[in-house]
Structures are given as C-alpha cells and as structure tokens.
Amino acid sequence: MALKLTGTMHNYAWGHTDLIADLQGREPSGTPEAELWFGAHPSAPSLTEAGPLDEVIARDGAEPLPFLVKLLAAAKPLSLQAHPSREQARAGFARENAAGIAVDAPDRNYRDANHKPEILIALTEFRAMAGFRPIPRTLELVRAFNLPALAELERLLVDASLDASDKLSRALTWAMESEAADAVAQRATELTGNEVARNLAFIAREYPGDSGVVAALLLNHVTLAPGEAIFLSAGNLHAYLCGLGVEVMANSDNVLRGGLTAKHIDTAELFSVLKFEALEDPRVAVVGGRYAVPVDDFRVAPLGDLENGATVSGPAIVINTAGQLTVGGVILGPGEAAWISPSEGPLTAAGKGAVAFAVTQE
Numbered sequence: 001m002a003l004k005l006t007g008t009m010h011n012y013a014w015g016h017t018d019l020i021a022d023l024q025g026r027e028p029s030g031t032p033e034a035e036l037w038f039g040a041h042p043s044a045p046s047l048t049e050a051g052p053l054d055e056v057i058a059r060d061g062a063e064p065l066p067f068l069v070k071l072l073a074a075a076k077p078l079s080l081q082a083h084p085s086r087e088q089a090r091a092g093f094a095r096e097n098a099a100g101i102a103v104d105a106p107d108r109n110y111r112d113a114n115h116k117p118e119i120l121i122a123l124t125e126f127r128a129m130a131g132f133r134p135i136p137r138t139l140e141l142v143r144a145f146n147l148p149a150l151a152e153l154e155r156l157l158v159d160a161s162l163d164a165s166d167k168l169s170r171a172l173t174w175a176m177e178s179e180a181a182d183a184v185a186q187r188a189t190e191l192t193g194n195e196v197a198r199n200l201a202f203i204a205r206e207y208p209g210d211s212g213v214v215a216a217l218l219l220n221h222v223t224l225a226p227g228e229a230i231f232l233s234a235g236n237l238h239a240y241l242c243g244l245g246v247e248v249m250a251n252s253d254n255v256l257r258g259g260l261t262a263k264h265i266d267t268a269e270l271f272s273v274l275k276f277e278a279l280e281d282p283r284v285a286v287v288g289g290r291y292a293v294p295v296d297d298f299r300v301a302p303l304g305d306l307e308n309g310a311t312v313s314g315p316a317i318v319i320n321t322a323g324q325l326t327v328g329g330v331i332l333g334p335g336e337a338a339w340i341s342p343s344e345g346p347l348t349a350a351g352k353g354a355v356a357f358a359v360t361q362e
Helices: 019-024 053-059 086-098 135-145 148-158 164-177 181-190 195-206 212-218 267-273
Strands: 003-005 008-010 035-038 067-074 080-082 118-122 126-132 219-224 229-232 238-250 256-259 299-303 310-312 316-322 325-327 330-332 336-340 347-350 355-360
Touching (some): 003 053, 003 330, 019 067, 080 212, 080 267, 118 126, 135 212, 148 181, 148 212, 164 212, 181 212, 195 219, 212 219, 212 256, 219 229, 219 238, 256 267, 316 325
Antiparallel strands (some): 003 336, 035 067, 067 238, 118 229, 126 238, 310 347, 316 355, 325 330
16 A cells, blocks of 8 residues: 655745645645655655654665655746766765754755756646756847847857857856846846746846845746656756745755755855756657656656546655645645555556556565
8 A cells, every 4th residue: 555645844034935735725834835755765755654754764774765855836936056966966965964964954055975866847837947948049138138248158158169068157147146146137027928037027026235136147948837847967056936846856865055045055056057058948848658767766747537547666756736636545645655666566646637656666
C-alpha cells in the first residue's frame, strides 16, 4: 500500500497567502505559504503514519530518496539565484564545514553536498526568468529601453573582441554593479505591452533600487500556462516571479543568491557556479509519457486517464493537484501526496476528474 505524506510548510516572505490553501480547499493560515515539501530531505522530512519518511526509507533498507517534491506558491519574486553542480556542491559543503559554519547558519551557501537541477510545472499561469537570453534578443531589448544608463551594457554586448561567454559574464558583472536600476524601473513602467517590462516593473516595486532589476534584462522571461514546464540545470541563473506550481528537484537545498532578496547574498560564489551561455528556451515537453529532463535523479510523469486508472511503481511520490485520487488505498485531495516504497509492486492511481503527477527515479 501507499503512505500518505504530511508535508512541511515553509513560510518564506515571498510566498502567497492563498494559493496553496485554495488548492487544498482550506482556510488560509494568514501567513505567506511559499513551499510545501514532500520528501525525505534531512532538514524537513515528510511525516507518515509510520514515522518520518527518511526513517521509513532507511528501515526498508532502500536507497536514500534522490529527489524532493514541492508545491511552490509565489506572490513576490524569488531571489536571483543558481544552483551548483555535484562537484561544486561537494567542494563547497566540505569547505564551509571546515570553516565551522553551521549548516543552518543564515550566511551558509551549501547546506548539503548535492546538486539541484529542477523542473517547475505550472498549475496556474506562472511567470519566471530562466537562463540567459540569446545575445541578439537582449540587444533588441536594451535598445527598446533606449536609456543612456544602459549604453555601457550595449557596448559590452556588441564588443567583437569578446566571445559570447565573456560578453555575458562582463554584462552581468556590470549589471550587478551598476546604478541603473531606478532608470530601468521607470522606463519599464512606460513600455506598456512588453512582457519583460511588465516583469521588471513588478520586480522593482518589490525590490526598489536592487541591481537584480538590471540583471533581469539579460534573462529569458517566460509565462507558463498550466501544465507547461521549465527545466533548469546547474549553473543557470533564474528567478521565479509569481504563480503556483509543482517543483521537483534533486534532494538538495543549495541556493546561491545574487539579488532580489533580504537573505544572504554571495555574488562571488554565485558567479563561480554560473554557466555563461545562452539558453534558447527553458521549456521542456512531455516525451514518451514524461517530462524530458536530462538528469537521473528524478522522472516526472503526468498521470493520464485517471478515470480508468494509471499504474505507478515505487520508489515514487504521487502528488494530486485536482479532484480526488486514490492510490494504493490512500485517498488524496488536491495538494496532497503519497509515498510508494520500492518494495511495492505497481499500484493503481485512479479518480474521476483527478490530475496528478508521479515522481520516480526511473
């Protein structure tokens, strides 16, 4: 049978007060509800009737769970951030341990030794900035803003003596050190009908004067419809802006921040993990019944035709996002999840009108 999971809520300041509560059909708590974690991360394992999930998995003699599932609800922009590769995470975690920095210290960069590739699947319209825009498109945008304060940024992007990686690196360095945020924010309010300008105005209202407003000119701006998804590998600069989604990632909490936050910022460490290369389109499609992601930590499959039933094999977390779902004898409402152990044979997930996702390792 399956085990119903009680997730751990994280009340970060950028969280939405209503979206997760509305999904689950309950009264809002009155505080921002940013992330509801389902998984076995040591800092916040989900609870089951048999105990914390990490202990349940250990008792079963199974391998540690390599992924983490979240409901993410943003009312305000998240930090401008990226995540390390496995090698970078191992080195950074060991370095900070040797320096005597507590794992839960606010100025800690590496809270574990794992990488953190991630996929975000929209449940509502979801706005995000994800990866560097191709340079020609960034130049078009900078010229559309037509600001003297951005002249140096344009010069860097057209400098024929620099390769694409150097252009992006120097452009981001300039953006993070510039004093153009107020001018960019003002112009963004004037460029009506421009998606990027709308996002920059939104960011600037929440973080006035933050250099992340200027850096945002260099990133892809994406608006996802429900069911659409973006994937971000290690080293991709990004920031989620607003909306509700299911986020699945390697089992890590490593975040390196460069702006748009009151939390710890370490620009030098962020730059050390960034990939200074354009990401043409961060969206990923469903191929062969699952979202196409190039990592071995997780697979995410939308469960189709749940009225007639779909089978799921463990190890897996099944998260329900609409209607009522029954999986392995466990009833799940919207915004609820269940664990299927690797010792279980295929279980049937079924429910008229239900919409659910299965997260597995294979």
